[in-house]
Amino acid sequence: MTRLNAPMGLLIDRDQPLAFNFDGKPYQGFKGDSIASALAGNGRWLLSRSFKYHRPRGPLTMAGQDANTLIQLGKEPNVLADRELAENGIDVQGQNYNGSLDGDRDAILGHFSRFMPVGFYYRCFFKPMGVWDKWEGLIREKAGLGVLDLEFEPEYYDKAYLFHDVVVVGSGPAGLSAALKAADAGASVLLVEEQPILGGSLTYNRFDVAGSQADNLRADLVGRVEQHKNIEVLTRAACNGWFADNYLPVIQGKRMYKVRATECIVASGSFEQHVVFRNNDLPGVMMSSAASRLMKHYAVKPGNRAVVLTGNDDGYLTALELLDQGVQVAAVVDMRPAPESEQIASAVLSRGVQVLSGHTVYEALPTKGNKHVRAVDVRAITGRGEVASKGETFDCDLLCMSAGYMPVYQLLCQAGGQLKYDDDAAEFSLSKLPAQLRIAGSVNGIHSLEAVLADGERAAQQALQTLGLADGAAPAAVSCGRKVNFEWPIFSHPKGKDFVDFDEDLQAKDIVNATRLGYRDVQLVKRFSTVGMGPSQGRHSALPTARLVANATDRTVTETGVTTARPPFSPEKLAHVAGRIFDPYRRTAMHHRHNELGAKMMPAGNWQRPAFYGKAEQRDACMQAESQHVRNKVGVIDVSTLGGIELRGPDAAEFMNRIYTFAFLKQPVGKTRYAVLTNEHGVVIDDGVSCRLADEHFYVTATTSGVERVYREMMKWNAQWRLDVDITNVTSAFAAVNLAGPDSRKVLEKLATDVDLSPEGFPYLAYREGHVAGIPSRLLRVGFVGELGYEIHVPAHFGEALWDALMAAGEEFDIRPFGVETQRLLRLEKGHIIVSQDTDGMSHPGELALEWAISRKKPFFVGRRSVDIVMAQPQTRKLVGFTLPEGTKKPEEGHLVLEGDNISGNVTSCEFSPAVGAIIGLAYVGINQIEAGSQFPIRVDGGQMVQATVVDLPFFDPDNARQAL
Amino acid sequence: MSAITPESFSKRSFVYRQLSAASFTEVAGAAQAADLKNGRNQAMQAGLLDLSVLPRTGFRGLNAAAHLQAAGLPVPAKPNQASVADSGELVLRLSQKEFWVLGNLADEGARIDSLNQQPLPDSNCYPLYCQDSHAWLTLTGAHLPAIMAKVCGVDLREEAFPLGSIAQTSAARINVVIVNHQINGLPCFTVLCDSAAAEYLWECLLDAMGEFGGEVIGSGALS
Amino acid sequence: MKIMPCPLNGPRNISEFVHGGEVREMPNPISCTDREWAEYVFYSDNQAGIVTEWWLHAASGYWFIAERHTVTDEIIRTYDPSEIFKERVEFSAEPATEEVSA
Structure with missing residues (x-):
């Protein structure tokens, strides 16, 4: 295992070697290596088999932006080998092969590709009816990626908010300069970087002939960022979406940060684009930036003899870097007629490298079994996508390619940004971004390093102006004269395998054929052909697809556009979304007593209530025993969840009169009254019991699930009526029980010494206050279950003690707790309705025989007019x-x-x-x-x-x- | 010596079952967790304290501010601000006309009891039920904004939420009132939540504190 | 997540709020026609443009009014309901007219 010398290998620690297994064989690497880089360091390039044709695939971006490096890591499928760190002792497997990764028996599928045309599944298994059922088993077997472990143990994932004035997404030169500018002015800045280190392209790309500029600049900028007290840095963190008002999910490790920032600067850079030619997917064919990353990040020599295929000057700089690291460069193949910078080109020529301008690679020639590139067929370009009939073959084991760049637009299009294609620059640009979302650097179409730095500062300055922290005038737009995209880097081959989309094995003709079948809209092309649906989500296929569709349908690329970008930007685990979700529950003060008594609990809204006391399978027996006990002796039920609302003030009675259907102005103090609530549609939506505590003081109950709504409606009505009444939701302030049964008075008599409990002193439907077991109590004579009974409401802190006192005092009367299901049976025997169980969205009072609870003598109650209208029908x-x-x-x-x-x-x-x-x-x-x-x-x-x-x-x-x- | 337990009293905290490791003292006719064998250092690091049995009261209405002023309490100038009385009570202004007063451990909330005994103004001042409707949990220590950021979507960093600020918001998806204050120089976020959801929030806060070394503390850890 | 500026509590996540429907003027429930009442209860303008809506800040139980553009989702202004509802509302005691049962 030989690696390049420092300063190559920014990410690895050569003092910490490690060993692991891939596909059953041992490999070595260093701490800091990704699995893919460690394998490449061992000369292992074949990492996976493609989805459809099972073609060998190797590193393409080395940045976790393609599906070629998907592997199975232990029990976890679909791990990106060029992002996941290699660890000592891990067991890594390839995916999607039949037999072995090196000798995949399903590779034969590639020979049948003409029988699997574009839209294969769509067309073949749609008709005749039922054919899908026959094929499904086989297709599911062949089409899945990886193996899921259904015995997995859930791990702890969580979420946390992060608040900053400015969030900068991407720490390339634009992001670094923006972060520094904003932080220097006093803004608190969050800098989010996907890679393990800051610097973006400065960590791998060569910007000058001498090859020193990037390192020096990076050291300076990163040094200042790391020292800055106003900057918080998150590395290995993916910003996976943009939501309204700069709300950004950022995933780091097992946590999803919910970032909220006043200003957001996206300096996400751009994705290098591939060239479409035959066999452009062979291992050994990679993006120029991938070769650079292998060298600079991991000190891995990407090959021994390279050809560089380029559509811009960056290819020449890549060639220089390869040469410096001891890689022979057989040729630089420049698709353009001439380079932009004579200085850069002559630096390459002076190293004895052949430069072919106006040429392209027409076909990459494979070793046996398509395992690696062994040579390329280079042809002169004779027209758009056309080449000379004969060319020159260059032997090589590495082909670096760059057709140009595509802005990393995904977050920005989620935010409503629009992509426009400039025919001269052959590049998409972004516009119509929301206020307080800004872009800088190559995502903004700025490519020369000095301009990128200036653009970062420009974006930060604009952000500072909204934050009120700017010291200067509004900055001018930054421009850049460079042209980095080649207009038509697509060279279709009659024998195909000229891939537009590596994830889905889609070739140039597949896209064109989709348009010929009538799928002209790029959205339909996507759905029919599956282009861009793979794990890399069109990072490399969107631009060639847009160009191909535009060309085939005689439209501009802007008109054609790209498909909608939706979150998440990069694959995220369900655990990140599901981790630490809050599911509130409410418990009454007596909750634990119910558990101790063996209650079967049931949810009621977010409350937990006893359904009955006993085992679930004995439901019917428990309920019947409990109900008989209430009918014959005495039972007690926790009714603390019952809603409670207090109305106080001179207009309390007037307010009750307007809200509820019954008449309340003349309700006597010390009496209760049934209260029905209709909404403006005349539908019964809640009921309860109104207690008049004093002239200007009502305590009215509401249903467990309805009280919140009732309270809100009351508040809303009084925001309009402006009556002199105070409305308070006291549901949680009171614990309550219903003590019911022929012996209930005897139990209460032992505890309530300051209340006259005689039938005359405290008759049915009366309200009293006093003490029960020394606890201040509100007492209501109610008949919901149809027995002599008392509702006892006490301050919640005393709820458990009340329960304890009643159970102790009731012992001699054989008191027994009963649950909600039993209560429902008891009230059903009495024919009492439960609103929302026995009512629905149409139930008016007439349907429920509640005419008696409606006062026709008062001028108004909510729903009155509708009740009149519907009941007249x-x-x-x-x-x-x-x-x-x-x-x-x-x-x-x-x-x-x-x-x-x-x-x-x-x-x-x-x-x-x-x-x-x-x-x-x-x-x-x-x-x-x-x-x-x-x-x-x-x-x-x-x-x-x-x-x-x-x-x-x-x-x-x-x-x-x-x-x- | 018979130990004080929460069940020795009729008035019991909503979360007393989470405090089985504590030793208790009597406060305001109930058991207050006083000691969990971790002391002030834990409180400085990250502590969770249940003060639910400590007296508190509230008043709402156009004359509520005048009522508190008459009782000698400092009334905050604007809603969502808190002020501290000389005797240590926290006065929370939750709206133009709603105030809560949280008692002080030093006098076991005695001043709240006497405030509740004062005659109310003739009109437009209604006592509130926050003693029972809300649980009183107090977070202490050096990581309060970071802990709360795991359960709450409001920026509670010092710059945005200075001492004396109140946030009426949602934490772990339930409604809460959060107050930034100090007890004996110790940074505190008092969190008042629906008493029926106290055990739920207790669990959520302990979970959020975990990575900061948070533990349950007793009232003794404050001094 | 959208931010709503609450007049009492300041800018907050929209998840802290409950939508309360458009602010609408109730026709006189005694004297309006059945059709006018039905329109009030059942019909919504649902217009593309600026609407005036009720919003509740759930944690503080505070109802307020927001002017919101339904196309851009921009919140133009939020304010206390007392800006619109200045006077105590009374309902006349006259009995319902006969058309109700028509």
Whole structure:
């Protein structure tokens, strides 16, 4: 394992060698190596097999921007080998091969490529009907990448916000100069870099003949950035999206930062673009920048004898770097008629390198099995995409290519930026960016180093002006005279394998054929051909695709455009999105007591409530026992989740009167009253009990799930009415229980010594205040479950102690807790509705037989006019009680009620009632089906029909004698 | 000597079950976690303290500010600001007309009790229920903004959220009131949250503090 | 994530807010026609342009009004509802007219 001498190898530590396995064979590397660089350092270039044709593939970008280096790392599939660090002892496997990576039996698929035309899956398995079912197994087997470990152990991933005045994405020369300029002016700056070190192109690219400029500049800029107290740096961090108002997800390690910055400067640089020619995918054919990265980052010699194919002067500088590192350069093949800089070109010529201007590589010639490039066929360019019929062959094991650059536009297009193609520069540029999002450097079409630095400062200065930190005038735009893109670097070959998209094995003709089949829009071309759908998401295929489609459809490249860029910019794990998601839950003060008593808990909104006490599989038995206990002895249920709202002030009664349907102006102090709430559509949306504590003080309950909405609506109404009333949501301030059953008074008498609990002193529907077990309490005589009962509301801090006191005092009366499901059965026996269970988005008071709870004497309540209108219409359905004999198949909530062939309603509640000795329920039925004693059909599970009998409500204790005791 | 436990009292903190390792003292008729064997150094590093049993009160209405002024409490000039009374109470102004007053450990919140005994103005001043509707959790130490950034989308760095600032916002997806203050020179973020969600937030805050070496502390760690 | 400038709490993530619908004037519920009432309840202008909307800052329970451009999603201005709703609203005690049941 020989490596180049320092200063090559910026990222590796030669003092720390390491060893690992790839595809079963041992390899060595150094700390800091990526898996791909370590393998290349061992002369191992073949890393993967292509998706469709199983062609050998090697490093292409060495920057984690292509799919060629996808490998399986232990149990994790689809890891980018040119980004993932090599570690001692890791086990790395190739992907997508049949047999072995070197001898993939499926490579034969490449010979059948003419039978797998563009849109292959789309066309072949769409018709005839059912053909897909036959092929699916085989295709899924062949088409997947990597092996997923279904036995994985979840790891801890999390998220954190990061706040800064300015976020700079990319730490190349533009990003560094922007960050420094902003930080020097006092802004707090976050600098985000995808690579392990700062500097961007300064870390690998050669900018001058002497080859010293980049290192010197980098040392200066990075040194200043690292010292700067106003700059926070994140390396190995990917900014994966741009969302409104500069909200950027940045992934580093196992954390997703949610960056929020007032100003955002994107200096994301540009992606070097490949040249389209036959066999441009062979291992050994790579971007010029990839060869430079191998040398500068990892001290790996990218080959022994190179050909450089270029469309700009940068290729010449790459040739110089190769020469300096001991790589023979067989030729520089320049697609242009002449270089831009005579000085740079002559430096190459003076080293004895042959330069062929106006030429291109027409075909790369492979070693056996397409394992590596062995030579290139160089031809003179005779026209757009056309070459001379004969050329010269150069032996080489490395072909560096650069057709120019494509701005890294993805984040910017997510932000609404638009791409425009300049025919002279043969380059896309960005415009129409939102305010406070700026671009600098090569993403902004600026390519000469001095101009890039100036452009970074320019962007920072603009940002400082919005931040109020600028000291000078608005800066002028920076321009750059360089032309870096060759107009038509596409040389189709009659035998194909001239790849536009390496991920998806798409050749030039595939794109053109897609347009001929009528897919003219680039979005449709993408979906039909799958171009740009692979892991590299069009980083290299978007530009040639735009050019090919424009050409084939006689439009400009601007008109053709590129496909929509969506987050994430680079692949992200679901764990990054799913990690440390907040899922709030609420517990009552008595929560732990329920657990200690073996409660089966159920969610109610974000509350946890006991459904019943006992094992899940004994639900019915538990509920029936608990309900019988309430009917015969005494039970207690935690009702702390019940909403509570306080209304205080001179207009409290007037406000109640406007919000709820009933009349409240004359509600006596010390009395409760049922309160129904309709919305402006006249639909019943909540109910509760109103207690009048004093003339100007109401305490009104609301449903567990409805209180938040009710409270908000109250606040909103009073923002308009401006009544003199204070509205407070006190739900969490009070813990509450309902103590119910014939013995409930006896239990309470032991604890409430300062309240007259006699039937006369504290009658049904009355409200009292006093102390229970020494705890200040609000007491309501309620009848929801149809037994003598008391709701006891206490400050939440005392909730658990109240529970403890009641359980202790009730012991001699055999007190037993009951759960929500039991309560639902008990209230069902009494025919009481639960809003949102027995009501839906259409339920008006008439359908629920709540006419009695509506006051027609007052001028207004929310929903009044709508209630008047809908209740004046002929009614079409009604909620009725029904019974079914014990043993009938029990309908579930939502099961349909039929009238002839039509659906006339649905079941809303249904349970077996031990007190009634039958299945009882509530259902909406057609208006012709409501007569007591008549029958209607319900379709239950399995399509079976049962005949339910309409009965008058309530099912139990029709005179309501028990609750009024 | 029989040890004080939370269940010795009728009034109990919403998170007392998270404090089984603590030794308690009696504060305001309830058990206050006083010592978790880690002391002031832990509080300086990163601490999470439950003060839910310590008295607090609140008033809302056009005459609420005057009521507090009459009681000798410093009324912050603008909403979302907090001021500290000479006797150590924190006065929070949550809107033009809503104020909360958080008691001081030194007198076990006695001044709050006496404030609650004062006659209210004739009109437009309504007492609030923040003693029971909200749990009182206090984060301490050197990493408060970074800890909160793991649960909250508001910039709580010193520059944006100086001493005496209040943020009414969402943390770990529940509503909270965050106050930047000091106790005995110790940087503190007091977080007031729905008392029913106290155990939930407790869990979230401990998780967020983990990487900063955060631990549960007792009131003794403040001095 | 979008930022909403709350008049009470300053700029905050939009996830802290609850949308409360457009600010609309209620027709007189006693004297308006059924059609006018139905339009008030069911129809929304849904216009492309600047709309005036109710927004609630959930953490502080504060309702305010925002003027927002529905095409650009730009928030032009936010302010306390008392700028619009200055007076105490009364509802007359006259009984509903007969057309209601028509």
